[in-house]
Amino acid sequence: MTQLVPEDQPVVTGPPPVAPASGVDALLELVRAQLGMDVAFISERVDDDRRFRNIASSIGLPIDAGFTEPYAGTYCQMITDGVIESVIRNSHEHPVTRHAPHTDSLGIGAYVGVPIARADGTPYGTVCVYSREPNGELSQRDADVLRAVADVLVELIAAEDAETAQRRATTAAIDGLERDDELVIDLEPVVDLETMTVVGAEALCRLPDGTGYHRWLAAARDVGLAVQLEHLVVRKVVEALGTCEGYVSVDLTTDALSDPGFAELVRGADLSRLVVEVTEHEHVPDYGHVLATTQPLRRDGMRIAIDDAGAGFASLRHVLMLEPDLIKLDSSLLDSIDTDEHRQTFVEALAGFATRMDAVPLAQGIDTAEKLQWARELGITLGQGPLLREPPAPTSSLPSGRPSD
Numbered sequence: 001m002t003q004l005v006p007e008d009q010p011v012v013t014g015p016p017p018v019a020p021a022s023g024v025d026a027l028l029e030l031v032r033a034q035l036g037m038d039v040a041f042i043s044e045r046v047d048d049d050r051r052f053r054n055i056a057s058s059i060g061l062p063i064d065a066g067f068t069e070p071y072a073g074t075y076c077q078m079i080t081d082g083v084i085e086s087v088i089r090n091s092h093e094h095p096v097t098r099h100a101p102h103t104d105s106l107g108i109g110a111y112v113g114v115p116i117a118r119a120d121g122t123p124y125g126t127v128c129v130y131s132r133e134p135n136g137e138l139s140q141r142d143a144d145v146l147r148a149v150a151d152v153l154v155e156l157i158a159a160e161d162a163e164t165a166q167r168r169a170t171t172a173a174i175d176g177l178e179r180d181d182e183l184v185i186d187l188e189p190v191v192d193l194e195t196m197t198v199v200g201a202e203a204l205c206r207l208p209d210g211t212g213y214h215r216w217l218a219a220a221r222d223v224g225l226a227v228q229l230e231h232l233v234v235r236k237v238v239e240a241l242g243t244c245e246g247y248v249s250v251d252l253t254t255d256a257l258s259d260p261g262f263a264e265l266v267r268g269a270d271l272s273r274l275v276v277e278v279t280e281h282e283h284v285p286d287y288g289h290v291l292a293t294t295q296p297l298r299r300d301g302m303r304i305a306i307d308d309a310g311a312g313f314a315s316l317r318h319v320l321m322l323e324p325d326l327i328k329l330d331s332s333l334l335d336s337i338d339t340d341e342h343r344q345t346f347v348e349a350l351a352g353f354a355t356r357m358d359a360v361p362l363a364q365g366i367d368t369a370e371k372l373q374w375a376r377e378l379g380i381t382l383g384q385g386p387l388l389r390e391p392p393a394p395t396s397s398l399p400s401g402r403p404s405d
Contacts, residue, residue, distance in 0.1 A: 200247035249275035272301030331365025
């Protein structure tokens with residue numbers, strides 16, 4: 001069974017990363033410039049090899065970060081084993097390094113290097129700087145500076161390696177979710193509150209490891225795979241259209257909705273039965289782009305809903321900019337609705353606002369007969385929630401939000 005990450009492990013949220021500059025790279029570049037050297041690098045010992053983990057250079061090199069070669073005979077091996085000292089002012093005249101192959105292949109004229117260890121004390125590799133020309137002014141002080149910087153580098157390396165491990169685990173989990181077809185869609189009925197018949201359903205995602213879908217989505221967003229995960233949900237929803245009546249709604253970010261792959265996924269489906277919900281909590285940087293990319297789909301019948309309306313300012317902005325077909329009132333609006341006159345006025349105003357915009361108002365979280373009755377009295381057309389999960393058989397129509405004449 002695919003597992004995402006341990007439940008107690010925090011998940012970084014936010015928009016997809018744009019490959020920010022490595023903190024290790026930035027610090028290496030600073031050290032290189034401060035010591036007046038051409039190259040700074042970190043090498044990691046991996047069994048019998050060394051791998052150049054990070055390189056900061058002001059000159060062209062025959063290698064890049066990630067380059068791996070045998071460890072034996074390298075400056076790093078000789079520094080770690082005490083064969084050479086930490087500071088070498090002229091590599092071409094040094095009795096050991098003048099014969100070392102890397103003196104010529106990497107163009108090492110002067111060199112400073114120190115071993116580095118992990119937090120638990122086990123050897124990691126070395127951090128080194130060098131220049132192409134000899135440098136008679138190098139001193140032990142330069143090695144001391146490098147040792148001090150090495151302590152910070154070790155912490156940065158540990159943090160970056162942990163993040164990389166999480167990214168790989170998350171990527172593998174999402175790939176496995178798709179490969180093993182483990183994503184399950186449950187349909188929560190949406191009921192016409194006047195006739196008490198089912199007119200549609202909201203697709204709710206169930207994950208194999210028991211964690212919530214939004215936790216998976218946050219982890220996927222952190223590794224740039226949110227759209228891939230959301231489109232996996234869309235495929236499941238399209239399949240569900242063939243097994244139920246009425247419409248099916250699905251939560252999507254505008255990134256996934258406006259991605260060209262979305263139109264391909266729903267090609268051939270009955271778009272009049274598909275509703276896409278945009279949550280109140282999502283930041284939409286470019287409404288124009290969303291409107292332009294979804295216009296052809298909406299012409300073919302696809303509907304847009306604003307989810308969690310009334311929970312904050314963003315939902316009202318979504319309503320004004322996206323011109324939705326449904327407005328889903330946040331479930332909190334029905335709390336204490338029977339005793340709170342201000343809440344009653346607000347819900348009634350939202351319902352009236354929706355119908356004046358030709359949108360259908362929908363109340364979420366109906367779990368008591370009192371909430372159901374108040375939703376009806378305040379002009380709410382549709383509802384969903386625990387109380388309505390065992391309603392009569394579905395119909396195929398979506399009521400209009402237009403006020404009757």
